[in-house]
Amino acid sequence: MSLMALSLTLVFVAVAVGISMWQRLGMERDIFIGTVRSAVQLLTVGFVLHYIFQSDKPFIVLLILSVMITVATLNAAKRGKGIRGIGLRIGIAITITEFVTIGLLLALRVIPFTSQYIIPISGMTIGNAMVVSSLFLNGMSREAESSAAEVETLLALGATPRQAMHGWLRRSVRASMIPTIDGMKTVGLVQLPGMMTGMIIAGASPLDAVRYxxxxxxxxxSSAALTSIMLSLMSYRLWFGEKGMLRRSAQK
Known part of the structure; x- marks a missing residue:
């Protein structure tokens, strides 16, 4: 794609701005900022990846993965504001998910040990784990607002925090995994995913694109299940105080 052709795609941004102005949504500034940031960030990443793919040094790959995990953790942790220690647990869950997923792909020789494969696939895996973490915390917050009395009743009857939270955790884990599962059910019928589309546009065989x-x-x-389950096991105690009572601050 030429630079001229790329610049013409700004017409889509203009359409979004036009609709916002027409309906008085007040989103023109956000659209402008999002447009500039996405362009700058992607161009920067493009130059960085170009250098990394040429050097292919393991320590640089680890550095990039660390940055990805850190940014994903900080973003997901915003959904758990007011819950002390949630960021650390999100970081651990995402890190374990990333290294288990990539480790299996490398061990099974599904992908070669090169930055050209590891970084893009890691980015998608970490991004998916971030979304799952955010959805899990959203689910827990909703449960805290609607089912606090149920948990407190179970605690009063002698249930352990884990037993009292079982319903919360199960529903939150399910809610966090639903988008991933629904995406699997409709992929290829409702949408052609980005990786597959990109490979086809780049000239790869559709069959090769489908395999990837x-x-x-x-x-x-796998990453959705791992992330949600690990996060539920590591974080449920954060919703309780030292005496085993439900934290009121976690319900806000």
């Missing part, structure tokens, strides 16, 4: 997309979808299913 299947790999990603299966990895997403």
């Amino acid at each position: 997309q299947i790999l990603i979808m299966f990895a997403f299913a």
Whole structure:
């Protein structure tokens, strides 16, 4: 794609701005900032990846993965504001998910040990884990607002915090995994995913593109399950005080 052709795609941004002005949504500034940031960030990442793919040094790959995990953790932790220690647990869950997923792909020789494969697939895996973490925390917050009395009753009857929270955790884990599972059910019928589309546009065989997309979808299913389950096991105690009572601050 030429620079001229790329610049013409700003017409889509103009359409969004026009609709915002027409309906008085007041989103023109956000659209402008999002447009500039996405362009700058992607161009920067493009130059960085170009250098990394040429050097292919393991320590640089680890550095990039560390940055990805850190940014994903900080973003997901915003959903758990007021819950002390949630950021650390999100970081641990995302890190374990990333290294288990990539480790299996490398051990099974599904992908070669090169930055050209590891970084893009890691980015998608970490991004998916971040979304799952955010959805899990959203689910826990909703449960705290609607089911606090149920948990307190179970605690009063002698249930342990883990037993009292079982319903919360199960519903929150399910809610965090639903988008990934629904995506698997409709992939190829409702949408052609980005990786598959990008490979086809780049000239790859549709069958090769499909194989890699299947790999990603299966990895997403695994990473969603790992992230949500680990986060539920590590974080449920954060919703209780030292005496085992439900924290009121966690319900806000």
